[in-house]
Amino acid sequence: MPLKVEMTASGRATRLTRRGSASTCSTIGDLSASSGGILVSLGHKLGLYKALAGAGPLTSQELADRADCAERYAREWLNAQVAGDYVQYHAVSSTYELSPEQAMVLADEDSPVFMPHAWSVQASMWFDEEKAAHAFRSGNGVGWGGTPGSRRHERRTTLTGNTA
Secondary structure, X not given: OOOOEEEOOOOOEEEEOXXXXXXXXXXXXXXXXXXXXXXHHHHHHOOHHHHHOOOXXXXXXXXXXXXXXXXXXXXXXXXXXXHOOOOEEEOOOOEEEOOHHHHHHHOOOXXXXXXXXXXXXXXXXXXXHHHHHHHHHHOOOOOXXXXXXHHHOOOOEOOOOOEO
């Protein structure tokens, strides 16, 4: 079905039909994914995933105590993780759990599929947005070493675990 846009008499778009709503859903999905990335990074940096790994079902208060975080923020983070399918929720006991498979991806730094460091790449891309815009206009590239000073000199771990 072709994209159909309903317009006002002045030419302003007012509503998208079926295909337009699919584009809207894709955009919302991308926004959600970028927010999820920040929460994955925070979960790693605060030790939330490690506190969940192998612990069995935990309440938000138990996780907050294990990770030395405020319960309210631990609860909000957990609920976002459930929405993203990163953590399991047990409604009967109001507890949360990280499966062994999820732990491989989010908590085990020795796992070949450990992913939290991957979000650093996206964070750097946001910091370099103006440089990328300049590159589009000028045709010049953007070197990885040219990231902002606060990022350039910090010691980073690559996806393979090597320090750079």
